[in-house]
Amino acid sequence: MTNTQTITGSCLCGQISYQAQAQILFQAHCHCQACRKNGGSAYAALAFVPIESLNWQGQTSTFSHDADSGNTMTKHFCGHCGSQLFGTNSAKPERIHIKVGTMEDATWFQPQCNVWASSRLPSTPIDPAIEDL
Ligand SMILES: [Zn+2]
Numbered sequence: 001m002t003n004t005q006t007i008t009g010s011c012l013c014g015q016i017s018y019q020a021q022a023q024i025l026f027q028a029h030c031h032c033q034a035c036r037k038n039g040g041s042a043y044a045a046l047a048f049v050p051i052e053s054l055n056w057q058g059q060t061s062t063f064s065h066d067a068d069s070g071n072t073m074t075k076h077f078c079g080h081c082g083s084q085l086f087g088t089n090s091a092k093p094e095r096i097h098i099k100v101g102t103m104e105d106a107t108w109f110q111p112q113c114n115v116w117a118s119s120r121l122p123s124t125p126i127d128p129a130i131e132d133l
């Protein structure tokens with residue numbers, strides 16, 4: 001069964017907005033240090049969609065860094081208000097993740113697993129129904 005969602009969202013200041021009519025390829029909480037620093041929160045909620053299904057208005061700023069895997073990770077954010085919006089991985093150029101917190105309505109979001117659960121903060125509760133990865 002495919003999980004297709006109509007997604008809209010924006011950065012905090014509204015200079016960048018986006019829409020996707022997208023099949024959700026993967027959805028997860030990520031507890032890695034890169035996601036924690038990038039978002040400034042205890043973990044990141046991410047939804048991965050086919051890159052061609054996402055459209056945005058406004059110019060994102062980008063920052064690229066190398067992951068431990070050797071892949072290049074690129075973050076898209078608003079250069080005005082700093083909100084983190086999207087991210088890509090050079091190993092999987094056909095998909096992009098959207099930061100779930102920037103969506104207008106993410107009530108459908110249901111993480112399939114906890115990525116990098118081993119590096120989560122001790123205070124972060126883990127839903128036992130969700131797989132660790
Ligand atoms: Zn903004």
Ligand SMILES: [Zn+2]
Pocket residue numbers: 030031032033034035036044115116
């Ligand atoms: Zn991460």
